[in-house]
Each structure stands twice: as C-alpha cells, then as structure tokens.
Amino acid sequence: xxxxxxxxxxxxILLNFKxxxxxxxxxxxxxxxxxxxxQNGNYAEVNGLHMYYEVYGSGKPLVLIHGAASTIQTTFGRxxxxxxxxxxxxxxxxxxxxxxxxxxxxxxxxxxxxxxxVCLLKQLHIGQADFFGFSNGGTTALEIAIHHPAVVNxxxxxxxxxxxxxxxxEFWLGFKxxxxxxxxxVYKQSFRAINPDPQALMTMFNQCVQRMQHFTDIPDSxxxxxxxxxxxxxxxxxxxxxxxxxxxxxxxxxxxxAIFPGGHGGYMGEIAxxxxxxxPPAALPVIEDFxxx
Numbered sequence: 136x137x138x139x140x141x142x143x144x145x146x147x148i149l150l151n152f153k154x155x156x157x158x159x160x161x162x163x164x165x166x167x168x169x170x171x172x173x174q175n176g177n178y179a180e181v182n183g184l185h186m187y188y189e190v191y192g193s194g195k196p197l198v199l200i201h202g203a204a205s206t207i208q209t210t211f212g213r214x215x216x217x218x219x220x221x222x223x224x225x226x227x228x229x230x231x232x233x234x235x236x237x238x239x240x241x242x243x244x245x246x247x248x249x250x251x252x253v254c255l256l257k258q259l260h261i262g263q264a265d266f267f268g269f270s271n272g273g274t275t276a277l278e279i280a281i282h283h284p285a286v287v288n289x290x291x292x293x294x295x296x297x298x299x300x301x302x303x304x305e306f307w308l309g310f311k312x313x314x315x316x317x318x319x320x321v322y323k324q325s326f327r328a329i330n331p332d333p334q335a336l337m338t339m340f341n342q343c344v345q346r347m348q349h350f351t352d353i354p355d356s357x358x359x360x361x362x363x364x365x366x367x368x369x370x371x372x373x374x375x376x377x378x379x380x381x382x383x384x385x386x387x388x389x390x391x392x393a394i395f396p397g398g399h400g401g402y403m404g405e406i407a408x409x410x411x412x413x414x415p416p417a418a419l420p421v422i423e424d425f426x427x428x
Contacts, residue, residue, distance in 0.1 A: 176234065181254045182247070187234035188227045188255060192219030196261050197426070199226040200252065202270030202294075202400070203343045204322045206233035206329065210269050213404030213416055222426070225259065227252055229275070231339040233329055243342045245271070249278035253286060265426060267291040269400060270374070271346075274353075280365075281357050289426060290365040292383075293418075294373050294400050298352035301379035313344040319407040355386055364389040366425040368418055370397040393421050 175189040189207055197218060201210035207226040208215075215224055229248045231237040241247075252275065256264060265288050268276030273295025280287045296302055309317070318340055326336050365387050369380045377394055384392040395402035395417050401409050404416035 178234075179255055179258050181251045181258070182238075184230055184238045184251055185236040186227065186229075186251060186255060188225060191215055191224040191226070192222055194222050196256075196264035197222040197224055198252065198256070198264050198266045198276075199224060200248075200266065200268040200272030200275050201226075201228065201232065202272050202405070203347075204232070204318055204326075204340065205270075205272075206325050209322060209325050209406040210272070210400070211267075211403075212406060213409065213412070214419065214422070217415075217419055218422070221423070222265075225256070225261070225264070227255065229272075231335075231342050233326070237335070237338065237342075240338075243346050245274045245278050245346070246282075248275040249282065253279060253283050256286065262286070263288050265289040265291070267293070267422075268295065269293045269403070269405065270295055271343075277353065277358075277361075280361050280363055281353070284362065287363045290361070290363045291368065291422065291425070292365055293368045293403060294370065294375060296375040296379055297358055297383065298379075299350060300352075301375050301382075303376065306374060307347075310344055310348045313340075315340055321407050325406070358383060358386045359388070361387055362389065364391070364425075364428070366391045366393065366422070368393045368395070368402065368421070370395050370399060370402055372396075372398045374399050391425060393418065 175191055177188055177190065179186050179188065199207065199211045199215070201207055207228055211226060215226065218224060228235045229251065230243050263286055266276040266279060268274070268291070270293070273292045274297065276290060277292060277295070277297060280290050299307060315337065323336060326339065330336070367380050367384055367390055369375050369377065371377055371394055380392055380394060384390045398408050399405070400407070402416060402418045403422075404412075409416070
C-alpha cells in the first residue's frame with residue numbers, strides 16, 4: 136500500500152485532477168477500492184508467472200477474466216459486488232497486467248493465458264467452474280472451453296471475437312501504427328496505481344498490440360464443438376460486429392445471444408465504457424438468469 140500513496144503518485148493524481156476531473160475522480164475511487172480489495176488479493180506461482188487473483192463470496196465458482204490492458208476492477212468492478220452474493224468469484228489478472236508480473240517477458244498469447252488460468256484452478260482444487268471473459272478475456276475463456284472442456288460448466292463470452300472478420304477492417308488497421316495515446320487514460324491510471332513503473336506500462340501495451348497483430352482465426356469446427364451452455368453478449372456499437380455474435384450463436388449448440396445498446400462493455404459496467412455509474416449494469420439480470428438456469 137506504500138506505493139499506492141507515495142508522494143510521486145499523489146502528485147500525479149492531483150495534476151490529472153486539474154486536467155480531467157472526471158477521470159481523476161474515478162481513479163480516486165479506485166484507490167479506495169484497492170484498499171478494500173487488498174484483503175481479497177492472493178498470489179500463486181503459475182507456469183513461471185507470479186499471478187494475482189482475488190476471491191469473493193462463496194458457492195459455485197465463477198472465474199472472471201479481464202480485457203486487454205485492464206485489471207479485475209476496471210473490467211468487473213461493478214459486477215463483483217452483486218455476483219459475489221451468489222457465487223465464489225475467482226477473478227484473475229493475466230501476465231503483464233495489474234498486479235501479476237511479466238514472467239520472463241515472453242509475448243503474451245491467448246493459449247498461454249488459458250493454461251495459466253487452468254493451472255491456477257488446479258492449485259485451488261477447482262475441477263469445474265463457470266467462466267466469464269470480457270474482450271480479450273473472452274478469447275482466453277474460449278481457448279479454455281476448447282482445450283479443457285471438462286473444466287467449463289458455463290461460458291459467458293462478452294464483447295469478444297474468434298476470427299478477424301468478426302470486427303470492422305479499420306480495427307486491424309489501427310495495429311499497423313499503434314498509438315499509446317489511444318489507450319484509455321483510465322486504464323493507464325489504474326495500472327499506475329498498482330505499478331508506477333512507466334516501462335512496465337509501455338511493455339504491457341506493446342505486448343497487447345503484438346498479440347493482436349498476430350491474431351489468427353479459431354476454426355468454426357472448434358466453436359461448433361463447444362458443448363457448454365454459452366451466453367454471448369455484446370453491444371450494438373461494439374468492437375465485435377453484431378453479425379459476428381449472430382454467426383457464433385448459430386454455430387454453438389447451446390448458445391444464447393444478448394445484444395445491448397451501446398459500445399464495448401458499457402452494458403456490463405466496464406470502467407472505460409460505462410456512462411452512468413448510479414444505474415446497475417443492464418446485463419446484470421441477464422447474466423444472473425443465465426448462470427442459475
């Protein structure tokens with residue numbers, strides 16, 4: 136906690152407060168959240184990764200996998216208080232993200248992230264769980280469902296894709312000349328609140344970019360082979376196209392599809408996309424209904 140309240144960090148917060156009051160207010164709230172979440176935080180040695188995870192609630196296990204350049208709280212902060220009333224939440228932070236270290240600096244991949252999560256669950260003696268992945272975390276959860284089907288009871292696949300045609304061509308053009316300034320400020324501030332090393336933030340950004348530059352399609356046959364009940368969620372102005380959600384829905388034997396008004400994760404309260412933090416996320420009752428079916 137000393138790093139969180141260092142003089143240097145407070146100066147940065149105050150400077151940003153002058154520049155952007157809304158973002159700084161969100162970060163100040165997150166600083167308080169970090170104090171509360173510290174009691175839920177744990178580390179495990181997983182495939183050479185010093186991996187951070189948080190546990191909330193009790194009951195049937197539900198694994199939460201955050202999006203690119205994100206943390207547990209930036210992706211799921213508004214859902215955890217409600218979902219933990221009925222489930223044992225195991226929320227992870229993947230290689231180079233949040234509190235987890237960067238292993239030996241190797242490139243991040245969806246396949247390795249999937250293996251890391253499965254290894255963590257083995258250490259926690261969890262043989263089967265429900266999985267909820269957002270954005271890139273959705274692709275990681277999908278890899279788990281494909282390669283470790285016995286571990287997956289139900290799958291929530293939120294604002295994610297399994298092939299390049301699942302989003303507009305302009306999305307991929309952005310990775311030809313990646314711009315650090317395009318990364319949402321709230322992600323940067325959330326990372327710095329955990330790790331003030333500017334090189335660590337830049338390294339994480341570059342690793343995320345590299346992964347998407349090398350993104351390859353998952354075969355339709357692999358999607359068709361997933362037997363777990365699945366909830367596909369996205370916004371009608373999301374990164375993945377609504378048509379992609381429909382295509383995936385038609386391939387999967389036990390799929391449900393929910394398309395909400397809005398952009399990338401706003402429907403579930405994701406911090407960079409959520410507009411009104413006083414209103415419960417629109418997807419919450421849909422998620423709860425799916426998990427109890």
